[in-house]
Amino acid sequence: MTDRDALPMIHARGLEKHFGETHALRGVDFDVEEGRILAVLGPNGAGKTTAVRILCTLTMADAGEASVAGFDVRHHPDRVRARIGLTGQFAALDELLTGRENVEMIARLYHLPAATARRRADELLERFDLQDAANRPVKTYSGGMRRRLDLAGSLVAEPPILFLDEPTTGLDPRSRLGMWQLISELVAGGTTLLLTTQYLEEADRLADEIAVMDHGLVIARGTADELKARIGGERLVVTVDRTDQLDLASRTLTTIAGDPQIDAGARQVSVAVTTGDGILTRAIRELDAAGVAVDDVGVRRPTLDDVFLILTGQHPDAEMQAEGDAVRQRDEVIA
Amino acid sequence: MTSATHREPMHTGFLTWVADSLQMVKRNLIHIRRTPELLLDVTISPIMFVLLFSLVFGGAIDVPRESYINYLMAGIFVQTIAFAGIYTGVLLANDLKNGMIDRFRSLPMAQSSVLTGRTLTDLLRATLAVAIMWIVGMVVGFRPGGGVLGGLGAVALMLLFGFALSWIGVAMGALVRTPEALQGIIFAAVFPLTFVSSAFVPTSTMPGWLAWFADRQPMTLVTNAVRSLTLDGSGGPTALAAIAWSIAILVVCFPLGLWAYRRRTTQ
Numbered sequence: 272m273t274d275r276d277a278l279p280m281i282h283a284r285g286l287e288k289h290f291g292e293t294h295a296l297r298g299v300d301f302d303v304e305e306g307r308i309l310a311v312l313g314p315n316g317a318g319k320t321t322a323v324r325i326l327c328t329l330t331m332a333d334a335g336e337a338s339v340a341g342f343d344v345r346h347h348p349d350r351v352r353a354r355i356g357l358t359g360q361f362a363a364l365d366e367l368l369t370g371r372e373n374v375e376m377i378a379r380l381y382h383l384p385a386a387t388a389r390r391r392a393d394e395l396l397e398r399f400d401l402q403d404a405a406n407r408p409v410k411t412y413s414g415g416m417r418r419r420l421d422l423a424g425s426l427v428a429e430p431p432i433l434f435l436d437e438p439t440t441g442l443d444p445r446s447r448l449g450m451w452q453l454i455s456e457l458v459a460g461g462t463t464l465l466l467t468t469q470y471l472e473e474a475d476r477l478a479d480e481i482a483v484m485d486h487g488l489v490i491a492r493g494t495a496d497e498l499k500a501r502i503g504g505e506r507l508v509v510t511v512d513r514t515d516q517l518d519l520a521s522r523t524l525t526t527i528a529g530d531p532q533i534d535a536g537a538r539q540v541s542v543a544v545t546t547g548d549g550i551l552t553r554a555i556r557e558l559d560a561a562g563v564a565v566d567d568v569g570v571r572r573p574t575l576d577d578v579f580l581i582l583t584g585q586h587p588d589a590e591m592q593a594e595g596d597a598v599r600q601r602d603e604v605i606a
Numbered sequence: 607m608t609s610a611t612h613r614e615p616m617h618t619g620f621l622t623w624v625a626d627s628l629q630m631v632k633r634n635l636i637h638i639r640r641t642p643e644l645l646l647d648v649t650i651s652p653i654m655f656v657l658l659f660s661l662v663f664g665g666a667i668d669v670p671r672e673s674y675i676n677y678l679m680a681g682i683f684v685q686t687i688a689f690a691g692i693y694t695g696v697l698l699a700n701d702l703k704n705g706m707i708d709r710f711r712s713l714p715m716a717q718s719s720v721l722t723g724r725t726l727t728d729l730l731r732a733t734l735a736v737a738i739m740w741i742v743g744m745v746v747g748f749r750p751g752g753g754v755l756g757g758l759g760a761v762a763l764m765l766l767f768g769f770a771l772s773w774i775g776v777a778m779g780a781l782v783r784t785p786e787a788l789q790g791i792i793f794a795a796v797f798p799l800t801f802v803s804s805a806f807v808p809t810s811t812m813p814g815w816l817a818w819f820a821d822r823q824p825m826t827l828v829t830n831a832v833r834s835l836t837l838d839g840s841g842g843p844t845a846l847a848a849i850a851w852s853i854a855i856l857v858v859c860f861p862l863g864l865w866a867y868r869r870r871t872t873q
Contacts, residue, residue, distance in 0.1 A: 329711050329712060329872075352712060353714035357708075357709070361705050362705065364709075367637050368633065368636055372636060376632075376633060379629050380626060380629055380715040381713060382715075
């Protein structure tokens with residue numbers, strides 16, 4: 272508070288939070304400089320949403336400190352709230368109000384004058400391709416429309432700092448691309464953004480920096496390239512025909528390169544390799560000799576999936592899929 | 607998106623609080639317009655009560671000096687106001703299940719305006735209920751002799767009492783887990799209180815110990831004051847006590863409601 276300008280726009284040190292026996296956060300640090308994007312990447316239950324809720328003043332941390340725009344979230348929640356926009360995992364909209372009524376109400380609660388609220392609502396509804404639905408109650412909206420309207424509400428007062436908690440979870444691929452486009456435009460305008468996601472591609476595509484969270488801790492941070500670099504160069508990926516041969520394939524690959532990672536869901540074993548020494552043909556020969564039925568084998572650049580698998584020992588896709596299904600079911604119930 | 611448009615919050619400002627509360631009232635009124643069945647408890651129910659009590663029980667109950675319908679109306683008024691007031695809690699409990707509360711809590715608005723907006727809306731609902739009951743009562747023979755001032759005084763007292771009770775509703779709505787559970791509690795608490803009072807029969811017809819309680823509980827005090835105001839224009843012996851009870855309930859339940867709401871939403 273004494274030296275606001277010296278602090279990054281979003282700043283957290285040693286955040287801890289527990290709900291009963293569950294430790295949602297176990298000492299989390301974040302820093303996001305003005306105009307930068309941090310993606311917080313992690314599976315369900317990693318603590319992403321809890322961290323966002325603390326930074327947005329919705330929840331108080333049990334320990335640690337956090338400031339947004341230089342204001343302590345615990346002692347000056349109203350000053351923080353005047354400078355942030357939040358789009359949560361589940362659209363925080365009034366089902367009975369129309370899209371326009373929702374955005375205008377939010378604008379008025381940011382204390383914009385009535386005329387400005389109307390003008391901003393019109394602009395955003397048009398920009399987010401919602402003008403045709405603007406006068407319909409939100410309960411008639413699809414999942415993608417709700418997400419866009421929710422984002423419009425968060426942007427109505429032009430907050431300099433934006434929190435997006437899993438902005439595309441549960442959206443169909445087309446709506447997801449649309450959201451990415453909108454988010455990219457925002458950030459080009461200089462907004463400071465903290466984004467949580469379970470989608471590695473999303474973090475890779477949108478963020479300047481990525482913090483990987485698991486079980487309440489940040490287990491790795493850096494740019495997408497830095498994270499990829501941490502797990503070595505290219506990877507040899509072997510897809511086996513039968514899951515029960517994964518261990519055998521893994522043992523076989525150990526003889527040509529170190530420390531293979533198994534991804535049971537994808538029936539794949541992967542291992543960091545250095546190219547140029549005929550590794551592919553050697554691998555195929557060894558696997559064949561060991562009696563492993565191979566579906567596919569190839570060498571490729573590491574993806575963030577590999578990063579995640581190596582850092583946490585689990586593949587995020589399985590959980591991501593379940594979450595996506597849950598959200599879709601929920602949306603269907605509402606519709 | 608520029609970052610130049612910082613707006614300093616005026617969260618301590620009285621005007622901001624009023625403006626935010628009015629936004630909440632506006633939102634609640636839009637809800638009522640889109641789902642008119644939200645008004646059933648303050649329209650159809652009181653009409654039914656007026657008709658049932660006056661036409662079904664009216665012939666069987668004798669009250670001193672007055673026609674039964676003249677006696678009855680104050681009771682129906684206060685009963686309806688009491689239920690509508692506490693029912694605020696059910697509406698608030700429903701609001702709390704909605705993701706909208708998180709949105710409100712991330713905005714630089716006066717957080718208590720969610721509650722004041724709720725109780726002010728319910729004050730409007732109560733006013734509508736009183737107007738409807740008054741008209742239906744007149745149709746079936748209600749002839750208040752208290753004049754305009756007496757009538758206005760009666761309405762003002764009812765609304766004050768109803769507003770106070772709606773803060774009990776707020777506190778309960780924030781403390782109780784589900785709207786359904788709250789509805790059960792309301793039924794179990796408010797029903798006996800309205801019946802063990804002077805609402806429908808003179809307390810002198812009750813057993814001594816019950817009459818002792820009935821004569822001293824706020825429902826009776828408010829009902830008697832409303833009855834005097836409507837029928838002869840005076841507040842009667844209980845008007846001051848009725849006002850004192852209403853203010854006491856407000857003084858206790860307003861901060862209690864705010865505390866419970868804050869506790870509930872800051873997890």
